[in-house]
Each structure stands twice: as C-alpha cells, then as structure tokens.
Amino acid sequence: xxxxxxxxxxxxxxxxxxxxxxxxxxxxxxxxxxxxxxxxxxxxxxxxxxxxxxxxxxxxxxxxxxxxxxxxxxxxxxxxxxxxxxxxxxxxxxxxxxxxxxxxxxxxxxxxxxxxxxxxxxxxxxxxxxxxxxxxxxxxxxxxxxxxxxxxxxxxxxxxxxxxxxxxxxxxxxxxxxxxxxxxxxxxxxxxxxxxxxxxxxxxxxxxxxxxxxxxxxxxxxxxxxxxxxxxxxxxxxxxxxxxxxxxxxxxxxxxxxxxxxxxxxxxxxxxxxxxxxxxxxxxxxxxxxxxxxxxxxxxxxxxxxxxxxxxxxxxxxxxxxxxxxxxxxxxxxxxxxxxxxxxxxxxxxxxxxxxxxxxxxxxxxxxxxxxxxxxxxxxxxxxxxxxxxxxxxxxxxxxxxxxxxxxxxxxxxxxxxxxxxxxxxxxxxxxxxxxxxxxxxxxxxxxxxxxxxxxxxxxxxxxxxxxxxxxxxxxxxxxxxxxxxxxxxxxxxxxxxxxxxxxxxxxxxxxxxxxxxxxxxxxxxxxxxxxxxxxxxxxxxxxxxxxxxxxxxxxxxxxxxxxxxxxxxxxxxxxxxxxxxxxxxxxxxxxxxxxxxxxxxxxxxxxxxxxxxxxxxxxxxxxxxxxxxxxxxxxxxxxxxxxxxxxxxxxxxxxxxxxxxxxxxxxxxxxxxxxxxxxxxxxxxxxxxxxxxxxxxxxxxxxxxxxxxxxxxxxxxxxxxxxxxxxxxxxxxxxxxxxxxxxxxxxxxxxxxxxxxxxxxxxxxxxxxxx
Numbered sequence: 010x011x012x013x014x015x016x017x018x019x020x021x022x023x024x025x026x027x028x029x030x031x032x033x034x035x036x037x038x039x040x041x042x043x044x045x046x047x048x049x050x051x052x053x054x055x056x057x058x059x060x061x062x063x064x065x066x067x068x069x070x071x072x073x074x075x076x077x078x079x080x081x082x083x084x085x086x087x088x089x090x091x092x093x094x095x096x097x098x099x100x101x102x103x104x105x106x107x108x109x110x111x112x113x114x115x116x117x118x119x120x121x122x123x124x125x126x127x128x129x130x131x132x133x134x135x136x137x138x139x140x141x142x143x144x145x146x147x148x149x150x151x152x153x154x155x156x157x158x159x160x161x162x163x164x165x166x167x168x169x170x171x172x173x174x175x176x177x178x179x180x181x182x183x184x185x186x187x188x189x190x191x192x193x194x195x196x197x198x199x200x201x202x203x204x205x206x207x208x209x210x211x212x213x214x215x216x217x218x219x220x221x222x223x224x225x226x227x228x229x230x231x232x233x234x235x236x237x238x239x240x241x242x243x244x245x246x247x248x249x250x251x252x253x254x255x256x257x258x259x260x261x262x263x264x265x266x267x268x269x270x271x272x273x274x275x276x277x278x279x280x281x282x283x284x285x286x287x288x289x290x291x292x293x294x295x296x297x298x299x300x301x302x303x304x305x306x307x308x309x310x311x312x313x314x315x316x317x318x319x320x321x322x323x324x325x326x327x328x329x330x331x332x333x334x335x336x337x338x339x340x341x342x343x344x345x346x347x348x349x350x351x352x353x354x355x356x357x358x359x360x361x362x363x364x365x366x367x368x369x370x371x372x373x374x375x376x377x378x379x380x381x382x383x384x385x386x387x388x389x390x391x392x393x394x395x396x397x398x399x400x401x402x403x404x405x406x407x408x409x410x411x412x413x414x415x416x417x418x419x420x421x422x423x424x425x426x427x428x429x430x431x432x433x434x435x436x437x438x439x440x441x442x443x444x445x446x447x448x449x450x451x452x453x454x455x456x457x458x459x460x461x462x463x464x465x466x467x468x469x470x471x472x473x474x475x476x477x478x479x480x481x482x483x484x485x486x487x488x489x490x491x492x493x494x495x496x497x498x499x500x501x502x503x504x505x506x507x508x509x510x511x512x513x514x515x516x517x518x519x520x521x522x523x524x525x526x527x528x529x530x531x532x533x534x535x536x537x538x539x540x541x542x543x544x545x546x547x548x549x550x551x552x553x554x555x556x557x558x559x560x561x562x563x564x565x566x567x568x569x570x571x572x573x574x575x576x577x578x579x580x581x582x583x584x585x586x587x588x589x590x591x592x593x594x595x596x597x598x599x600x601x602x603x604x605x606x607x608x609x610x611x612x613x614x615x616x617x618x619x620x621x622x623x624x625x626x627x628x629x630x631x632x633x634x635x636x637x638x639x640x641x642x643x644x645x646x647x648x649x650x651x652x653x654x655x656x657x658x659x660x661x662x663x664x665x666x667x668x669x670x671x672x673x674x675x676x677x678x679x680x681x682x683x684x685x686x687x688x689x690x691x692x693x694x695x696x697x698x699x700x701x702x703x704x705x706x707x708x709x710x711x712x713x714x715x716x717x718x719x720x721x722x723x724x725x726x727x728x729x730x731x732x733x734x735x736x737x738x739x740x741x742x743x744x745x746x747x748x749x750x751x752x753x754x755x756x757x758x759x760x761x762x763x764x765x766x767x768x769x770x771x772x773x774x775x776x777x778x779x780x781x
Contacts, residue, residue, distance in 0.1 A: 072738060077672075080362070084676050086355040090171045093680045097198040100234055106242040113246070114239050118263045118290040119324065122253025129238055131263075132288030136327040137319050139164035139291050139307075140262065142193055142231065145172050145179035146296035152304045153295045154182060160311040162321035164188050165260070167231040170195030170215040172296060174352040177222030184223045189323035189333055191229030191260060192216065199234050201244040205251060212255060220337040220345030229324065229333045230257040237263055258333075260324060262292035268303040269294050277306040282314065288327065365666050366673060372663040373693065377700050380544045387547035388707050391602065399510025407434040408506055408564070409483035410491065413475035414439055417493035418446040420609070425452060427496035429459045433503035435489070437462045440479045443469025448493070472560075473576040473583045480567065480575060489564045495608040496524075497562070505564045505604035515569030515596025516588060518546055518555060519562030519604035520708070525612060532714045533721045534610040534617070540704040545659075546600040547707075554652030555598045556628075556660075557585040562606035569596050579634055582627025589635045592652060593645035602707070618732055625736035628660055664726075665733050671723065694719060 088094040106114060113120060116129020132138055139157075144150045144166055157164055166183050168190060173180050183190060194200065195214040198207070216226050230252055232245065238261050241249065249259050266281040283289040293303055311321060325333050337345060390396065398404075410428055414421055421439070428437045441449035441464060449464050456462040465482050467475065480488060487506050491497065501519065508514045520543060526535040542559075549555035558565075563584065570576075573590040580586045591598055611617040638649025670693065677686025701715055 072734065076734070080358075080672060083355040083358045083362075084672070086351060087359045088676070088680050090174045090352050090355070092171055092196050096196045097202070099202050100199045101201050101244060103240065104242045104244055106240075106246070108243045109241050109246040113241060116238055118238055118261045119328070120238060120249055120253075120259040120261065122250045123256060123258070124253075126253070130328065132290055132324075132327050134286050134288050135319050136288040137283070137291060137314065137321050138289070138324050138327050139293060139321055140167060140191075140231070140260070140324075141165075141293050141295040142167045142297075143172070143197070143294050144168055144296035145176045145183070146300070147176055147179070149300040149304065150176075150179050150295045151182075153300075153307065154179075154186060154188075156304060156307045156311070157188070157321075158186060159308070160315065160321075162311050162315075163323045163326065164321065165191055165229065165324050166295065167191040167193040167229070167260075168215075168219065169193045169197050169296075170211075170218040171197075173215075173218040173222050174349055175356060177218075177349045177353075180219065180222035184225065184334070187323075189229065189325065190219060190223070190225070190227045191231055191324075191333070192219070192227060192257070193231050194233055197233045200232050200248045200252075208248065208251065209255070212252075212257070217345050217348050220341055221347070221349030222345070224337055224342055224345070225334045226337050226341075227333045228257055228335070229260055231260050235261045236265070237261060260290060262290045264289040264291045266291060266293050266303070266306070268300070268306070269297065271299065271302050274302050274306045274309065277302060278310045278313070281306070281310055286318070290324070362669060362673075366669045369663060369666040369669055370693075372658055372666075374696065376659050376663070377696050380548050380700055381703060383551040384544045384547035384703065384707060387551050387600070388602075397510065398508045398514070399512065401510050404487070404506045404509050405434075406487065407436065407485050408487040408489055408502060409479075409485045410435050410437050410489040410502065411476060411479035411483065412437065412439045412491055412493055413442060413472050413479065414444060414448050414452075414493035415442040415469070415472075415475075416444045416446045416448060418444070418448045418451055420494040421448050421451055422455060423496050424491070424493055425455050425459065425462060427498070428502075429462065430499050431497065431502045432499045433506065435461065435502055436484055438465060438479050438482060439463070439493075440465045440467065440475040440482075442467060442471065442475040471578060473578045476576045476583075480570060483567070486567045487564060488567055488570065489562075490558075490560070491563075491606060492561050492608065495521075495561045495606050498605050498607075501562065501604050501606055505562065505601050508599045508601055509564070509566060511597065511599075513597045514599055515566050515591045515594070516558050516598045517564040517604070518558045518598065518600045519564070519606055520600075520602050521559045521561040522605055522607050523610045524607040525609055526714065528612060529717060529720075530612065530614070530617065531610055532717050533725045535714055536701060536718060536721055537725075538610075539708050539710055540701045543600075543602070543708060544700065544704045547602075549652075549655075550598075550600040552651060552655070553597065554592065554648055554655060555600065556588055556631075556652060556656045557582070558588045558598065560584045561608045562604060564604075566596075569594065580627050580630035581623050582631050585628055585631040586634065589631055589638075589648070589652070592648035593635065593638050593641070595644040614728065618728070621729060621732045622735055625661075625733050626739055628656070629736060632657060632661070661733070664729055665737070671727065694722060697722065 085094060110127050113127060113129050117131030119130040119132070121128040121130065139162065141150075141153060141164060145168060150166075153164075166180075166188055168180060170192075180190065192212060192215040194211040195218070196211065198211065200208050200211070203211070212230070220226060232248065232252075235245075241261075252259055264281055264283055266277045268277050272280075277293075281291050281293070293307070294300060295303070315321070320327075323333075325331060412421075412424060412428075417424070425437060425439065428435065437459075439449070439452045439462070441452070443466075449466055452462065452464045456464065463482075465478060467478055476490060479490075487509055489502055489505060505517055505519050508517045521538060523531060523535040523538050525531045546555060560583075565587075569591055570587075573587065573594050575587075576583050577586050577590070588598055611620050632653060635649070635653065638645045638653060640646070641649055670690070674686060674690050677683060677689075698715065698718060701718055702712060704710075705712055705715065
C-alpha cells in the first residue's frame with residue numbers, strides 16, 4: 010500500500026520503542042544522567058530468546074500466499090469451464106471414408122459399436138427426436154424448455170461439461186421434465202484430432218459434470234462437429250468405435266435445421282421437417298449464440314407436425330429401449346457435487362473480482378484525474394507572482410525546530426548542521442528519547458560551537474512523548490517537527506512557516522524527498538514520494554482534507570496543538586492522527602511545496618516492509634479513531650464526509666484491490682485475449698506515466714528515474730499489497746505490533762554538500778543529487 014501524505018522516515022512506531030498500548034517492548038529506558046539504560050530483564054530477554062522447535066511461516070507471508078493461490082485456482086477453474094484453458098478449437102478437414110463400413114455410411118443416425126457391434130439404427134416413422142447441442146445456456150435453454158413443455162414434447166440435450174458445470178440447475182430441470190441427456194464432450198474439441206487419453210478425459214469430465222448437476226450418468230454421446238452418418242470418414246470412424254468400446258451409443262443426425270446459420274424461422278422449419286412421415290433425429294442448438302429464431306421456429310414446428318401425427322420423444326423412448334440414464338451414487342456422486350460446487354464458487358468469485366477490478370479501475374482513474382486537475386490548480390495558485398499566504402506579509406518570527414531522536418548517532422550531526430544553516434531564525438531542540446548510542450552526547454558537543462542548539466533528555470517513551478516534551482520546552486509559537494535522520498535545505502524552515510501568515514492555518518506539510526535514490530528500491534520510493542505523496546498533497550490541499558503532515562517535515566501552530574491535546578499515543582501514526590484532529594478542530598492544513606527535506610528511505614525490502622506496515626496499520630487506526638467525524642457538523646463533519654472517504658478509498662481499499670490488475674494481466678497474457686489485455690495494461694500505465702511526469706515536472710525533478718516505473722508497477726505494488734493485507738490481518742485479529750528500529754547509514758545529506766555534512770544552498774531542485 011502506498012501511504013499518501015506520508016513523507017520522510019517512518020512514523021514513531023517504526024522508529025523507536027515505546028510504551029503500550031501498541032508496544033510489546035516496554036523497556037523503561039534510562040535516567041536523565043544515564044540515557045538508554047533498559048532493565049536487566051529486558052536485556053537478558055534480548056540476549057537469550059526462547060528456543061522454538063521448528064520454524065513456522067509467519068501469517069503475513071502465509072495468508073497472502075494462500076489468498077493468491079486460491080485466487081489463481083479460481084481463475085484457472087473459471088478459465089477451464091469457459092474453454093479458455095486446455096481448449097482445442099481445431100477442426101479436421103474431411104477425408105476419404107473407404108475404411109468405414111458401408112452399413113454405417115448408409116445406415117441411420119444411431120450408431121452402436123459397443124462390444125464390437127457395427128449397427129446403424131433409424132428412428133421409426135412418425136417419431137421425431139429433437140436434439141439440442143452445446144447447452145445448457147442460461148438465456149436460451151429455459152426458453153427451449155418452456156416451449157417443449159408448452160407442447161408436451163420431449164427431446165435429447167447433448168450438453169457440454171463446461172456449460173453443465175456452470176448451469177447445473179438447467180440440467181436438473183431437463184431431467185425433471187422427462188428429457189434425455191447425452192454427452193457432447195467437456196470442451197467441445199474435434200475428437201478425431203485427439204489422443205485416446207484426451208477422449209477419455211473429455212468423457213469422464215463430462216460425466217462428472219452431469220453427475221454433479223443431476224446425479225446421473227448417460228450412455229448417449231454426440232461428437233462435436235458431427236454430421237450425418239454418411240459423412241463419417243476414416244478419421245472419425247475409429248473414434249466412434251473407441252467411443253463404443255467405452256460403453257456409449259453415438260448419435261449423429263439425419264435432419265439438420267442449420268439454425269446456427271440463422272437462416273430465418275421458415276427456413277429452420279423447412280429443413281427440420283422430414284419427408285413422407287419418416288422418423289428423424291433433428292439437430293438444433295440451444296446455446297452457442299443467438300437462438301431466438303430457433304425458439305420461435307420450435308413454437309411453430311412442434312404443433313404443425315403433431316397435427317400430422319408425429320410424436321416428439323426421447324431417443325430411447327422412440328427406439329423402445331431402456332433409459333440412457335443411470336443413477337450415480339456413492340463417491341461418484343460426491344465427486345460430482347464437489348466439482349459443481351467448486352465451479353459455482355469460482356464463477357461467483359470471479360464475477361465479484363471482475364466487479365472489484367472495475368471498481369479499482371474507476372478509483373484509479375478518478376484519483377489520477379483529480380490529481381492531474383487539482384495539482385495543476387494548486388501549482389498555478391501558489392506560483393502566482395502576487396500570491397500571498399496572508400494579509401500581513403511574510404512570516405519572520407523565530408520558530409522552534411523539534412528533533413525527536415532515538416539512536417540516531419549516524420545521522421544527527423548532519424541533521425543539526427543543516428538546521429543551523431537555515432536562513433530563518435530558529436532554535437533547535439533535540440529531544441533524546443533514551444538513546445543508547447550516544448546521540449545526545451553528539452548533539453551536546455555540537456551545541457558548544459553551534460548557537461541555538463539544545464538537548465532535552467528523557468527516558469525512552471516513544472516519539473509522541475518526545476514531541477510533547479519538546480513542545481513544552483519550545484520557546485516560540487510556531488513549531489517545526491522533523492526526524493532525526495532528515496536534513497533541511499537552508500530555505501526549508503522559511504518556506505515551511507510562510508503559510509502561518511494566514512491565521513486559519515494550523516499546520517503545514519513540507520515536501521519530503523528521498524535522498525538515497527540511486528538504488529532500484531530507492532528509485533521506486535522516489536517515484537512514490539514525488540508522485541504518490543506530493544501530487545496527493547496538492548490535491549488534498551485544494552480539497553482541504555489533507556490527511557497527514559509528514560513526520561520528516563511539518564510545522565504547527567502551538568495554539569492549534571494545545572487545542573487538540575498535542576501528539577497522541579493512541580495510534581502508530583501520530584502524524585496522521587494529529588492532522589485529522591486539526592481538521593476536526595477547524596484548522597486549515599496546507600502544503601508548502603518549496604519546503605524541501607531530504608530523508609533516508611529504507612534500503613532493503615525488510616526495512617521497507619517494516620516501515621509501510623506501520624504506516625498502513627497506523628493509518629487504519631487513525632481512520633477508525635476519527636470515524637465519529639462522519640456524523641459531526643461543521644469542519645469536523647466536512648472532513649469526515651470528504652476527507653475520510655477519500656483516504657479510505659485511495660489509501661486502504663484501492664491499494665488492497667490493485668493486485669487484481671496484475672493477476673488478470675497474467676491470466677490474460679497466458680490464456681487470452683492477449684492483445685486486449687496488454688492494451689488495457691499499457692493504457693493504465695500510460696495514465697500513470699502522465700501523472701508521474703506531471704509530478705516530476707512540478708517538483709522540478711529529472712525524468713530519468715521514471716524508467717523504472719513499469720517495473721515498480723509490477724513488483725513494488727505487490728509488496729505494498731501484502732503489507733496492507735498484513736495490516737488488515739493485524740487490525741481484524743486485534744494483534745499487537747512489535748516495535749522495530751530501522752537501521753540507518755547516515756549517508757543522506759543535502760545535495761551538493763561536502764562529506765562532513767555542511768549544508769550548501771541549492772537553487773534548482775532539478776539539479777539536486779544526494780551525496781555520501
């Protein structure tokens with residue numbers, strides 16, 4: 010899941026241990042004089058973990074894998090019963106029939122080759138056997154059955170296993186109304202081109218579907234693409250003999266309505282009418298296309314021939330033979346019922362997935378459309394020459410910059426030096442949250458040479474507590490908050506606080522940039538930050554419902570903080586929590602695009618997982634915490650009915666459903682329609698490229714990193730999906746998260762800065778390059 014509006018380093022949850030309710034590591038921290046001293050018991054527990062017998066696959070891996078396998082199984086089953094998988098649509102051309110017995114070629118349409126026999130039987134005079142191929146069809150088969158019942162006529166339905174599996178109720182209705190069932194294979198291939206194993210498979214699967222649908226098996230069979238017995242050739246005759254050896258009677262036809270050509274009702278009736286009172290097996294279709302002419306013709310045809318003395322019966326009824334149906338019991342019946350049930354589940358599941366895919370498409374396109382339009386509106390508004398945040402001119406008053414730090418020894422010096430180089434008057438307050446790596450000592454040494462730098466030590470209590478401690482010790486009304494592994498440009502603070510010229514503004518979101526973007530995973534996060542976060546911020550700014558002030562670079566009015574109770578420990582996303590509280594209290598939250606901060610993004614999949622897991626779970630907690638705003642009035646109600654639905658749709662629902670795009674892409678590439686699938690995916694990618702290019706243009710970033718965008722969509726999105734799924738599991742099961750501190754390298758400094766971390770002012774964002 011990509012967490013919109015979140016910049017910089019992970020929220021407090023991912024940065025440092027803290028106390029309950031979320032923490033499972035409630036270390037007591039140290040004293041003011043001896044920071045970082047955890048309890049001996051905690052240390053022993055870290056050094057001597059309990060041994061476990063065997064290794065279990067974590068639920069966060071197991072459940073997504075199970076869901077993915079189940080989804081693929083459903084799609085494969087659907088493709089199987091829709092003749093998209095294992096289907097063979099080849100049709101062999103006619104060949105010589107010199108090896109076919111003359112009595113078969115010149116005989117009737119009912120061919121019996123069981124036990125070595127070679128019989129071709131005719132239907133008695135004035136007996137008509139109506140046969141319908143390729144069904145059942147949910148639209149046309151019920152109409153055919155209604156017409157047959159209306160005229161008290163019986164028929165034989167040669168069903169395919171694919172259709173019988175999908176519409177078992179229609180097969181059951183055929184049997185209940187006295188009609189006869191015959192097999193027409195499972196996938197409708199030309200059996201003359203198949204091996205004996207494939208023929209057996211087609212028959213057994215067809216019988217399995219029939220057993221599951223109606224609890225019977227049948228001895229009647231009609232080969233696909235069959236015609237009259239006189240057209241049997243040297244390739245189809247061996248198949249007919251083999252079918253007979255398996256216990257089936259082959260039924261072709263001697264009267265073909267050719268209704269599949271849609272020649273007109275009158276022509277269908279003419280072609281279906283035998284001459285001089287002869288009996289016949291009449292071929293029609295109740296599936297495979299528009300059968301409206303067949304239904305109308307049938308309604309006229311049956312009574313016309315009944316008046317002439319014809320009887321419409323089943324095949325065994327016309328031949329005065331035992332029924333072709335045999336009840337299925339025991340394990341065979343169970344297998345059939347299980348099969349049909351699985352097919353029904355797959356049909357319903359995939360139908361829901363198709364709807365979900367459509368929802369995802371609408372959400373994605375809607376989000377992109379909103380971002381494109383509103384981000385341009387935002388950029389045009391704030392870049393006007395005469396644009397001012399408020400009537401009183403620029404903000405020049407000093408501000409307090411709070412830097413909560415927990416074990417940031419590798420990063421803290423660069424962070425502090427970048428702040429001291431600011432072109433706006435500030436005080437720097439580093440709140441050491443019980444670090445055990447000497448972070449506070451490093452800052453104290455820096456404070457001897459750098460003016461305005463102070464250190465406040467506290468026992469390990471978590472980022473919200475550290476920030477609240479900093480707020481209490483801050484000297485100024487405007488408070489800037491940042492992370493200990495982030496560096497500011499000289500102009501960042503000045504740009505960040507200008508919106509406070511508007512007395513309605515309670516908080517400001519800055520522009521968080523990924524410093525370590527030279528790796529593939531860093532480049533992906535760079536694209537995500539510029540496109541997914543900063544375009545979103547512009548959109549949410551215009552809509553006045555920005556959900557998150559990034560922990561890496563944000564500013565607050567002290568009055569606003571005090572009115573909402575300061576930073577809360579209720580969620581793992583204290584920055585999202587405080588931002589939503591600001592909205593509900595009536596404050597405006599805006600975006601300052603030129604307030605740039607450079608942060609160190611996770612450099613491994615495991616670190617990225619830990620960070621985004623907490624972002625996702627924390628966002629869910631914040632949404633749930635502020636759900637009451639849906640029913641409030643005033644500013645709180647406006648945020649609840651505009652902001653919360655947008656955040657929920659774009660940050661929780663859409664990312665969870667987004668992998669459907671890739672699943673259907675994979676399915677379409679393998680089983681088709683390949684060209685349409687590729688076209689649709691490229692269309693979505695093109696929209697994303699346009700949005701990304703706009704975001705990079707607005708942020709004055711070079712376009713070269715967009716080369717990895719297609720790969721990001723294929724791989725990165727899946728990782729975010731699994732992370733979001735894990736967050737859902739945690740939320741639904743009431744699980745607690747373990748605190749994890751991401752390892753930092755301290756390699757990110759200001760672009761163009763020397764190795765010692767001194768800040769060098771930058772004028773053009775497009776020319777920045779991270780160093781170190």
